[in-house]
Amino acid sequence: MPTPNQIAIERDVSALPVFSDHEHHLPDGFFSEGLSLEKCLARSYVDWTGFAPKGTASSRASFLDNVRFNSYYVWFERGFQAMHGVTEPITVERWDVLSELLRQHHAVDPDLHWKALLRGGYERLIQDAYWNPGDDMGHPEAFVPTLRIDKFLYGYHPDQVAPDDIYPWKHYGFEGGSLDDYVALMRETIIQRHASGLVAALKCAEAYNRGLDLGEDDRAAAEAAFGRRPEIVSPEARRLFSNYIFHRCCELAIELNVPFQIHTGLANLSGSNPMHLIPILERYPLARFVLFHTGYPWTAEAAGLAHNYMNVYPSLTWTATICTSAAMRALHDLIEVSCSINRITWGSDCWVPEESLGALLAWRFIVSRVLAERVDDGRLRPGDVETLAEKLMYGNGRAIYGLPPR
Ligand SMILES: [Zn+2]
Secondary structure (H helix, E strand, O other): OHHHHHHHHHHHOOOOEEEEEEOOOOOOOHHHOOOOHHHHOOHHHHHOOOOOOOOHHHHHHHHHHOOOOOHHHHHHHHHHHHHHHOOOOOOOOOOHHHHHHHHHHHHHHOHHHHHHHOOEEEEEEEEEOOOOOOOOOOOOOOOEEEEEOOOHHHHOEEEEEEEEHHHHHHOOOOOOHHHHHHHHHHHHHHHHHHOOOOOOOEEHHHHHHOOOOOOOOHHHHHHHHHHHHHHOOOOHHHEEEEEEEOOOOOOOOHHHHHEEEEEEEOOOOOOHHHHHHHHHHHHHHOOEEEEHHHHOOOOOHHHHHHHHHEEEEEEEOOOHHHHHHHHHHHHHHHHHHHHHHHHHHHOOOOOOHHHHHHHHHHHHHHHHHHHHHHHHHOOOHHHHHHHHHHHHHHHHHHOOOOOOOO
């Protein structure tokens, strides 16, 4: 049973606006093309469990049997209910009715997919459209783009493809030249977009494709790889080339005074422990490194980094829905050890509004429970709850990403 403090704090926290530091919200077309519950779930983290409903009663039953206590599913269902005004759970019996309701709501209002975020409490969302880096999805009222720099890390040759089938030379209009010319084009591209207000942050999610062993900055190795055909460039040479470009991005983040968001944890687990970033954190004291996902499952390591390094900004983006219990423990830790309380942020990290709204409910749950526990055990004065809640829900995000205070 919630304590009186939990109830009161949850009510106050739920009334606050919410700033999200990270989303992958899908383009308009996805929502207008005959959406269904199955299609919506396929673009949620529930799909990452490996279980998916396949349009039959038996596959839906098996899906629910396997995943319905999983954190992703619990918050997806709550977001779905909140967005579509239903209180009953998703069951095999109700599946078709609920799916049709979802389809109709999106069909009647093609703007529902982003307006529902604002109605649900989001005031601003940093958008990472990795399929078209820097896109604000045509909805600047809601989204501020971050610029995913990953594609540049693959540009040692025109035939080298980056994730999402993007060829960096072609995509960014590089027609050949030296390594310095390539870096100059990258800088010019990012600087121009920043001047147009389209770069709230730089973002790197390469932990999905390689380790976070980004420390060496070897210009000779990068030059040796540059211009060589992909089939004759070794994995180690590619790693060093991508390191070299990553270091130039760190310099640019400092120059432009924008945060540099870095995916840590999960992804490629053998190399995604945030501790691998220590050489980078030490080399660029003036950068602001936002360590995404608090390095889950290495949340204690991320808290240690936030304790030791002034340039670490720990973000519970996605952590809240990966594992709500771990996120609560991590938030307690970060409140206690982070160099500054003003560096802790959160985002939903989702593709569809049903899940983004569920994630927001998760974050409200986490913040109110953690603050209430601290009031109940005497570590937080009741009079400080409002100040701390405002920082966590929107104040820190606004300040870090350059929006004026409310
Ligand atoms: Zn993400």
